[in-house]
Amino acid sequence: MEVESKPVFMGSLYGKKPGKHIPEITEVSQGTPMGELLRRYWQPVALAKEATTTPKLIQVFGEELILFRDKSGRPGLVHPRCAHRGTSLIYGKVEERGIRCCYHGWLFDVEGKCVEQPCEPNNGEHRSKVRQPWYPVQDAYDLVFAYMGPPEKMPILPRVEALEGINADQKILGEQKAFASGGPAIADCNWLQYFENALDTFHVSVLHSNFSGLQFIPEMAVMPNVEWSLTKLGVKATQKRVLPDGRLFLRVTEALAPNVRSVPDAFGKNGPVDRIEWTIPVDDTHFTTFTAGVVHQDATVIRERRVLHDGKLWEDMTEEEHRAFPDDREAQVGQGPITWHTDEHLVTSDVGLVMFRRLLQRQLAVVAAGNDPLGVWRNKEEAVIQLEAGNFFDAQ
Ligand code: FES
Ligand SMILES: [Fe+2]
Structure with missing residues (x-):
């Protein structure tokens, strides 16, 4: 008897379940x-100029915080709910102290200490028992850095070698x-899919060089090794490109645990990088980045925004x-x-980001075991970030 053969559609979308993300390396709330x-780590949470005498609500790692700078110049970062009865400090007034x-x-x-309680006897004789929840902050490299981790684990804010000796x-x-390339400073996706793009070197020769036209210098369009x-x-x-004229163009991009990137200029600036970038998750599905870079005294931006299409x-x-003409934002x-x-x-073209995801997983295990992850220093002399990234035209 002949058996009726059933058609089989391999890979049919019918019955497909939604996929899942890896929560351990993407989700960022406390715990x-x-x-x-x-x-x-000390993490940049704002530009230095944004910490002012007008309180500002910011969101970092899913936490809402109030940033301010007291009138003696010290930056502060506190929980929005007043320790008394919870009014938001966004309506607060900043003073000398x-x-x-x-x-x-x-x-x-700025350390959350309650220094006045005007409605209480003697301006609050028990006020030292109250502390507004706060995080330590400090100014560095034209950014405000905060330490939002366990107080007993607070490391030293490292120097960045590429930004020294200007x-x-x-x-x-x-x-x-x-x-x-511009657009809103907060993007609507998880931080990691942006972050690991630093190691996704092949997309440069496709997205930025062909698919959406030539967005960088023509040298970047050459498929690298x-x-x-x-x-x-x-x-x-480490990307090696043999250029049509026979020169060797070496380009190194880096991703440092857990959220620091160093991607050299895409418009032909030769030499080691003179900037560094932190990818900061705003929450699980939004991120922003802070960059510190060496610029001329008169400059107002580190990177000119990129013209993407038709002069726009x-x-x-x-x-x-x-x-x-999609760009990184559309892709990610x-x-x-x-x-x-x-x-x-x-x-094979994803090997770099797989290496980095594994490296992150190893750091998670280190922290879970109660130890210091990579790039956490307690000795001032050792606390320095040294970068290897850069564009090296005419490399040997
Ligand atoms: S709620 Fe802030 S002082 Fe009372
Ligand atoms: Fe890109």
Whole structure:
């Protein structure tokens, strides 16, 4: 008897379940593995100029915080709910000694100490029992850095070698962006899918060189030969391009655990990098970045925004133009709020980001075991970030 053969459609979408992300390396709230790893470092949370005598609400790692600078110049970062009865300190007034709550006038200094309670006898004789929840902050490299982790684990804020020893006509400038090409400073996707793009070197020859036209210098369009390797603090991608005129163009990009990137200029600036970038999760499905870079005294930006199509910046393009000429934002936000790791098909060109994900997993284990992860220093002499990234034209 003949058996009727049933057609089989391999890979049919019918019955497909949604994929899942890897929560350990993507989710960032307090108590999550990645959230705890990120909280072991000093992290930039604002531009220095944003910490002012007007309180500012910011969000970092899923936490809402009030940033201010008291009138003696010290930055402060506190929980928005006043320790008295919970009024938001966004309505507070900043004074010489701290921030004063609008409701009953309690005054908190930059370490959350309650220094005045005007409605209480003797201006609050028991006020030393009250502390507004706070995080330590400090100014560095034109940015405000906060330490949001366990107090007993607080490390030293490291120096960045690439930003030291600048010339008299130069300065360090801080910058906040989501994507180098412009657009809103907070992007609508998980931090990791942006972050690991630093090691995704092959997309340069496709997205930025062909698919959406030539967005960088023509040298970047040449398909590279890439080697990924572990460094002291992370993973680097060494890209070798043999240019049509026979020169060797060497480009090194780096990702440092857990959220520091160093991607050299894409427009031909030769030599080692003179900037560094932190990817900061705003929450699980939004991120921003802070960059500190060496610029000329007169400069107001580190990187000029990139013209993407027809002389237009990202924000000037229509929806149709974004579809026709997508950039990093479209590619990465297009992966969804948090990409489905279970549905990925990782191949040889993804080796760098696989190495970095494994490195992150190892750091999570280190923290879970109660130890210091990579790049946490307690000795001032050792606390220095040295970068290897750069563009090296005419490399031998
Ligand atoms: S709620 Fe802030 S002082 Fe009363
Ligand atoms: Fe890109």
